[in-house]
Amino acid sequence: MKRFGALMTALALALALPACTSTAPAASSAQASAEIPKIVIYHAEGRRSERVVWLCEELGIPYELKFRRGDVAGSFEDIFAVNPGMRVAPTVFYNGELLVESGAILQFIMDRNGGGRLIPAVNSPDYASYLRFMHYAEGTLASDVVADYRVARATDNKAPRGEKETDGQRAMRFADDFLAKHAYFAGAEFTTADIMMVFPISYAIRMNVADPAKYPNIAAWQKKVEDRPAFKRMLAIARPDGRVAPPPSLVLP
């Protein structure tokens, strides 16, 4: 009876979602946990808000997605209107509560609605790696590759390809070395640490901060995680026309 009630709540919520720029109930709401929240994701195509969409797709939680298709500047205007304190993607409302910082948002949704999925048990041997890469994604990798990119843009605009590794390249190598011995960033299983790591890794490669040929383990992992049905659903829903207004890549030698 409780389960039936939960399913009815999920159905009612999915039907009650108001019209918006884009509304995307996740594929399998039957998998959602008993308490179905109202999650509104303010998004811009190709930006870090894709992490939240991907997580909801993995968990089968319904959500409302707001963005202006093909208009990243417009999407950010909408974000600024609801979150004037911090014009940032992702901006999420969870049952009306404002959430920012993608890692914290993922953790919040997992705590409330994950039901133990996509995270190793706290006392398992994989938990330390899980936590490390949940934080490494923004705390080290994204900061270092974005810093490399900005330094190059402000100077010669050239992709760094010298003998000496940049900070971003060193951070990529650390990740690649880990994947030489593990299938995923928490060890044996796919987790939200993998969801966190995709953005800075693809940014480093796309912007030509790092040469993908040097990171074969990352390449194999990336293919595997981007092959997941939930990732593909995320792409179709949150990036339907490919990347919109991406920053320019550094010039290769």
Ligand SMILES: N[C@@H](CCC(=O)N[C@@H](CS)C(=O)NCC(=O)O)C(=O)O
């Ligand atoms: N550490 C933050 C970074 C968020 C962030 O910088 N998002 C970018 C998009 S990927 C943004 O909103 N940039 C502001 C802008 O482009 O105006 C997080 O993980 O949520």
